[in-house]
Amino acid sequence: MLIISINIMKLTINGELKEVAKATLTVTELLKLENVTMPDMVTVQLNDEFMRPHQYPGITVSDGDTINFLYFMGGGQ
């Protein structure tokens, strides 16, 4: 009997439900997957908590997590 195990994570990213076919994923990998080209220009909120860029490689997201990418916007003039 062949058992195929497919891991799919359901994540809410910037308010939208997305399915990611991965078993584990760090925040750094997620940023890459979501085409965030300048990770230094976003702050990442994982389930209400804010993370700093140096933490991104060490934190993994899991099924059911809510993630927001909040962009730095420095303009005003």
Place this chain on the structure above:
Amino acid sequence: MRNFTDSELERYSRHIILEDVGIEGQQKICDARVLVIGAGGLGSPVALYLAAAGVGTIGIADGDEVDLSNLQRQVIHTTADVGIPKVDSAKNKMLAINPSLTVNTYHQMLFANNILDIIKPYDFIIDGTDNFATKFLVNDACVLAGKPFSHGGILRFAGQTMTVKPRESACYACVFGQPPPAGLVPTCSSAGILGAVAGILGAIQAAETLKYIIGSGQPLYDQLLSFDAKTMNFRKVQLKRNPKCRVCGTDGVKVLHDYEQAVCEVKNAKNP
């Protein structure tokens, strides 16, 4: 309590008939003191709306002079103003709309060594600055002085804003931590901004100010409102205070310091 003249009752009639404003709310507006930092894309609509609303004392701080490239979005300035200090141009327009106001001008850039004295006399502060060094400084100073303020940021077609009640709601540093590395920041003139986006965000900041003054509605405390004018999607992200925040946390800011500015920002700074 101030007694309104017939002409004031007429001028503010569309406020006064609002249940949430009324005579009392309009009196609060006329007695309020608000500082607008930056007389540019955000500061222009904020200053115009606050003046029209009758905010009795408005401070405006900006070290720059009006440039032709400002006029695509900085709607308080006109072609005839090119070359004069933005604060003087802004003051003229505010008084033209509403001659009864007191407008205080600060023709200088804000740094750790002058910002506390400048914000001190005001009830509410508007961040309409154009660089992260000053945005974080405004946050730090307002937390230290206990002044509520409205953060605003714009970029290309997008904008974001949050209202901060120091040590009660999340501050700018609770969310964004530190300024991003100077050098890779697209805040400079090269990034571009759709003029009307500044108007949308500035009008939101003015509305937040007036809500705070009259004590009505739910200000954007613990919420970051962001929008993208390309899709016209508006989104609110719920925030919470970081108890370990380096600015408003338990071991928070005690002394102000200046942040490093991106090279292009320093180059553009005419009055360092």
